[in-house]
Every structure is written in structure tokens, then in C-alpha cells.
Amino acid sequence: MASDASPPGKEEVKVRKRRSRREVQRKAADIEGSTSAGHKALQEGRPEDALSCFKDAVKAAAQLQDSRVLRACSFNLGAAYVEAGRPQKGLDFLRQAQPGPKADRIPDLQFNLALAHNALGQSKEASTFFLQAAQLYRSQGDGRSEGDACMEMSRCYSRTQDWSLAVQGFLRAAESYRVVAMLDSAAAALKEAGSHMIQSDQFSQDDVTGVLSECLSLTDSVTDPRTLGELYLSVGVSYCRLRCFQEAVQCFQLALGPAAQQPPLLAKVMHNLGAALNSVGQFTPAVGYHRLAAGLYGSLGCRGDQARCFSNLAFACGQLGDEEEATESFVVALQGFRDTEDHLAQVQVCESLAECYLRQRKQQKAVQLYKQALSALSHCEDSGGVQDRLVERLTAALQQSLTVSPQRPRPRRPRPLRSLPHSSPVGQHARKSDITQSPGTAANQQSDEQRGQGPGSDKQAVAEHCGSAGGGATETPEYMTMTPGLHSSFQSDQLQHSELWSDRENPHTDSDPSLAQEAEATPTSPGDIKEATPLVSRWRSRFCSLM
The missing domain is CATH 1.25.40.10 (Tetratricopeptide repeat domain)
Structure with a gap:
């Protein structure tokens, strides 16, 4: 008789093994x-x-x-x-x-570690892991994943303003996407590369335009209308920053069709197109786009962007000699900037509106506007040069209001200060190039200046390039928008000016090139233009399957 302590029989062992399995x-x-x-x-x-x-x-x-x-x-x-x-x-x-050491040989792990560091704001560590992931993906022949890693790596470099490294990463991403025939993604990478090249001092204008042209050569591969519209918009803004306004006009016009069913994107395209037309002196068609963009922004609740469109409209109307609409548009723009507490824009509009009133011999109103400009300027940084100019013009306007005579056909205008570096809200000055036919206009379309519709035939084009180091070559774009400058000169030859501004929350810090300023209150704001590619799943981290 076996004891209770006796070993199990063969059958019992087999049963236990089956249960374990x-x-x-x-x-x-x-x-x-x-x-x-x-x-x-x-x-x-x-x-x-x-x-x-x-x-x-x-x-x-x-x-x-x-x-x-x-x-x-x-x-x-x-x-x-x-x-x-x-x-x-x-x-x-x-x-x-x-x-252990094998962790360094798993590309998805390196990618996810990079994403985690990136989310913690550790861009330097993140870029190191993304680079390692890209190298591992290349060794495995995974071009798409290599491109994705290079795009993310470049955004990290952008946030730390390492523009040249960011450009290298975007160009490598474009190459990787080309290898696997992802031409839409390659176009997006080239778009980013061109935008960031403008931020770096290591690339010539020919280098930048070469990359932008290569990007445009791939647009036939982009089938999604929104993505295509965003691509044309971004490239157009880059051309604006290079002061290649004719090329910019063409890009913005090409963006109109794809953006037609996307109101926020369409508003931004028309906004930029109107400003670019201002820059080449085609004020009559520009007026139409300013009005359409302002209406769209209004319906979307984008008060600040709408105000910029009205300031653009005011400038164009002034160039066409329509002082009444110019004044009304500046008044509407000023109220919009007050509503959004944009103090610098208030300064610029007040100065331009004061000039309108001086031309209408309304010196007292001009005096009030200069005082309002000084008040708004107190909220701005680095206002020394601008403040000196405003004080001088306020003084001159006060003197005019006391000395103007009814017999005088026109009041004596305040004498402007000599040009001083960085003394004006508007940036550099450059002679305007000859106006050429732009796509979408009548074959016999001439610039308004050539037809003599503007108040001066020898105007200057002025552009301010606001670094997309923030909207800065990414974050941001990156995306930038152009609005005509709001600062005015009292010289007989009025200045035409266009201000390039970024619409990204962190321009060129996360390469989401949006190209217009962030809208105040819409779920999908004009500043929400996202890079079309890489086309990744709804989650960005990499996951693995089991068994």
C-alpha cells in the first residue's frame, strides 16, 4: 500500500503538464x-x-x-x-x-524614447534618440520610418533654433520618402527645408528657391486638397520672405482651388494673396481679396486676423485714392486690434489713420490718434525710436492745428524723421520691381501704379520679415502670413509696405507650418494648418504586436 508521501504516478504528472500548458x-x-x-x-x-x-x-x-x-x-x-x-x-x-546593450538596436524603442523626451521639453535628448532611430531604420531599409524620424528630429532642432541641422534633417527626410515613392511626404519635407533655410545664414537665395522649386515639382503627387492648399500656402509665404512676390502670388492663386472647401485655410490664402498683390502694386484685385478674407475671418470669429485684413484693405484703398474707405477700414482695424489687445498693431494703425486725417485737414483728429499711438506704445518693448518719431509728429500736428490758415489749399505736413535703423515698426526698404502679369488676372491687367491709379508712380516696397524662428523657419511655420505694413510716411511718395508675420503658436518650433496668425476662437483656426505629412496613424508612438 503506497504512502501519501509517495511520488506521483506517470499519469498524474502528464495531467499536471497538460494543465500547465x-x-x-x-x-x-x-x-x-x-x-x-x-x-x-x-x-x-x-x-x-x-x-x-x-x-x-x-x-x-x-x-x-x-x-x-x-x-x-x-x-x-x-x-x-x-x-x-x-x-x-x-x-x-x-x-x-x-x-542592456540590445536596447540600442531597436529603432521603435529609440523612436518612442525620443517622443517621451520631446514631450518633456527635452529637445536635445529627443533629437539624439530620433537620429539613432533614423539610422537604425535606414539599416533595415525602412524608408518611411526613417523619414518620420528625420522629420521629428528636425522639429527638435528647430525648437532649439539649430536651423542648419533642421534643414539637413528635412532634406534627409525628403530623400527617404522619395526612395519609398512617398512623394507627397517628400514635398512636405522640402517645404519645411526651404522655410528653415531662410532662417540660416548658410544658404543663398538660389539654394532656397531651388528647394522650393523642387517642392512644387512634386505637387502633382499630392491628392488631398487640404494638404495641397497648405503646401502652396507655405511655399508662397517662403517666397514672400525672400521678397519674390510674383512667385508668391502664383502660389497663393494655385492654393485657392484646393482651399475652396476649407474656410479657415481659404481665409488665410486670400489674406496672403491680397497682401502679396499689394506688394506688387496690383491694388484693385487686392481690394477684393482683402474684403473676402475679412468676411471669412469674421464668420470664423478670428477678430485679430480680420483686423489685419481691414488694415490691408485700408492701405490698398489709400493707394487707389479712395480716402474715405481707407479711413473707415483703418477705424475698423483699430477697433479689432483693441479688442484683441494687439498694442503694436494699434500703434501702427493709429499712425496710418492720423496720416489719413492730416490729408483730410482734420488736424485735431490726427492729434488724438498720435496720442493714442503713444498710449498703446507704452505697452510695447523696445519702443524708443518709435516713440521719438511719434512725439515729433504729434508736435508737428499740434503746430499745424494752431497755424493752419483757411486760405491755404493744403496744410503743411509734419516733417518726418530721417530714416534710422530699427526706428520704425516697418522693416527694410527696397525698390519695387516691375509689375508683371500674375496668374488669374486679365491678359491686359496692369499694375495700378502703371495705370496711374495709385497716388505715386515711384513708390517703394517695404517688407518686414518676422522670423519664423517662431512661425521661425519652425515653429511656424512652422506658417506665415503677410499683411501690408501699417506704418505710414508723410513723404509725398508714400511707402508701400507688407509685413510678414507668423501664424504658428511656436513658429518653427514645431514645424507645423501654419502660415497665418493663430485665430482667436475657432476649433480649426487659420493658424491650425498642419503639415500634410508624414502621413502617420492617429497615434505617433510605435507599438508592437505579440505572439
Whole structure:
């Protein structure tokens, strides 16, 4: 008779082994199911549900006592934490995913570590991991992933204003996308490269225009209308920053069709097109685009952008000799800038409006406007040179109001200060080039100046290039918008000016080239133009499958 302590028989051992195998298979099925559910939750935009699923997978993997499966589950959970906006927690699990030297040979792990550091604001560390991921992807022949890593790496360089490194990364991304025939993504990368080249002092204008031309050569491969419209808009803004306004006009006109069904994008395109037409002296067609853009911005609740359009409209009307509409438009623009507390714009509009009143011999109103300009200027930084000019013009206007005689046909205008570096809100001055026919206008269309419609035939074109080091070559764009300058001169030859401004929240710090200023109150604001590519899934982290 066998004792209770006797070893189990062969049959009992076989039963235990079968039970153990079934238990392993059950846990493996649970892990696979949780992982699959986590992926689905991410695809459907439910990050918290995804986290719950991946946590279940990690718990089951720990019980399974399979280190390979546990590392894979930790990898997914870490990536999900990054996607859910908890990058530090994500880093902890990602570091558990592959301890030891082999971690340096897993490209997706390096990519996710880079995303986590990037989310923590550690751009330098993030760029290092993205570069390592790109090199590993290249060694595996994965051109798409290499391009994605290079794009993200360049955005990191952009945030630290390493423009040249950012350009190199975008160009490498374009090359990688070309290899795998992702020409739409390659076009987006070239667009970014061109925008950032403008920020660097290591590239000539020919270098930049060469890249922009190459980008435009790929537009036939872009099938999504919104993406195509954003691409033309971004390239047009880059041309504006190079003062190649005719090329900019063509790009903006090409953007009109693709943007037609996207009101925020369409408003931005017409805004820029009107300003570019101002810059080449074609004021009559510019007026129409200013009005259309202002109306669209109004319907979208973008008060600041609408005010810029009215200031553009005022300038164009002034050049066409319509003083009444110019004055009314400046008044509307000024109220918009007050509503949005844009003090510098208030200064500029007040000065321009004061000039309108002086031409109408309304000295007292001009005096009030100069005083308002000085008041708004007190809220601005580095206002010394501008303040001196405003004080001199205020003094001159006060003297005019006391000495003007009814017999005088016109009041004596205040004498402007001599040009001083950085003393004006408007930037550099340059002679305007000959006006040529722009696409979409009548064959016999001439510039308004050539027809003598403007108040002067020998005007200067003035442009201020606001660095897209912020909207700066990315973040941002990056995207930039052009509005005619708001500062005026009292010289008989009025200045035509166009101000280039960025519409990104962090221009060229996250290369989302939007090309107009962020709108105040719309879910999809004109400043929300996103780079069309790389075309990635709804989550940016990399995940792996199991079993």
C-alpha cells in the first residue's frame, strides 16, 4: 500500500503538464486579446481605455514569466503613456522594455524614447534618440520610418533654433520618402527645408528657391486638397520672405482651388494673396481679396486676423485714392486690434489713420490718434525710436492745428524723421520691381501704379520679415502670413509696405507650418494648418504586436 508521501504516478504528472500548458495558453490568449484591444482603443482615440488594456497585458505577462513577452508588453504600455500625455511614466516603462546593450538596436524603442523626451521639453535628448532611430531604420531599409524620424528630429532642432541641422534633417527626410515613392511626404519635407533655410545664414537665395522649386515639382503627387492648399500656402509665404512676390502670388492663386472647401485655410490664402498683390502694386484685385478674407475671418470669429485684413484693405484703398474707405477700414482695424489687445498693431494703425486725417485737414483728429499711438506704445518693448518719431509728429500736428490758415489749399505736413535703423515698426526698404502679369488676372491687367491709379508712380516696397524662428523657419511655420505694413510716411511718395508675420503658436518650433496668425476662437483656426505629412496613424508612438 503506497504512502501519501509517495511520488506521483506517470499519469498524474502528464495531467499536471497538460494543465500547465493550458494555463500558459490561456494567459497568452489574454495577453494577445488585451494587446489587440489596446491597439483598437488607440485607433479610436480612446487613450485611457488603451492604457487599461495594456496594463492588463503587463500583469498577465508577469504571471506568465516570459521575459520576452513582458518586455513587449512594457514597450506598448510605455508608448501608450506617452500618447496619453504622461511621458515620464512612459519613459519608466520604455526603459524596462529592453534592458542592456540590445536596447540600442531597436529603432521603435529609440523612436518612442525620443517622443517621451520631446514631450518633456527635452529637445536635445529627443533629437539624439530620433537620429539613432533614423539610422537604425535606414539599416533595415525602412524608408518611411526613417523619414518620420528625420522629420521629428528636425522639429527638435528647430525648437532649439539649430536651423542648419533642421534643414539637413528635412532634406534627409525628403530623400527617404522619395526612395519609398512617398512623394507627397517628400514635398512636405522640402517645404519645411526651404522655410528653415531662410532662417540660416548658410544658404543663398538660389539654394532656397531651388528647394522650393523642387517642392512644387512634386505637387502633382499630392491628392488631398487640404494638404495641397497648405503646401502652396507655405511655399508662397517662403517666397514672400525672400521678397519674390510674383512667385508668391502664383502660389497663393494655385492654393485657392484646393482651399475652396476649407474656410479657415481659404481665409488665410486670400489674406496672403491680397497682401502679396499689394506688394506688387496690383491694388484693385487686392481690394477684393482683402474684403473676402475679412468676411471669412469674421464668420470664423478670428477678430485679430480680420483686423489685419481691414488694415490691408485700408492701405490698398489709400493707394487707389479712395480716402474715405481707407479711413473707415483703418477705424475698423483699430477697433479689432483693441479688442484683441494687439498694442503694436494699434500703434501702427493709429499712425496710418492720423496720416489719413492730416490729408483730410482734420488736424485735431490726427492729434488724438498720435496720442493714442503713444498710449498703446507704452505697452510695447523696445519702443524708443518709435516713440521719438511719434512725439515729433504729434508736435508737428499740434503746430499745424494752431497755424493752419483757411486760405491755404493744403496744410503743411509734419516733417518726418530721417530714416534710422530699427526706428520704425516697418522693416527694410527696397525698390519695387516691375509689375508683371500674375496668374488669374486679365491678359491686359496692369499694375495700378502703371495705370496711374495709385497716388505715386515711384513708390517703394517695404517688407518686414518676422522670423519664423517662431512661425521661425519652425515653429511656424512652422506658417506665415503677410499683411501690408501699417506704418505710414508723410513723404509725398508714400511707402508701400507688407509685413510678414507668423501664424504658428511656436513658429518653427514645431514645424507645423501654419502660415497665418493663430485665430482667436475657432476649433480649426487659420493658424491650425498642419503639415500634410508624414502621413502617420492617429497615434505617433510605435507599438508592437505579440505572439
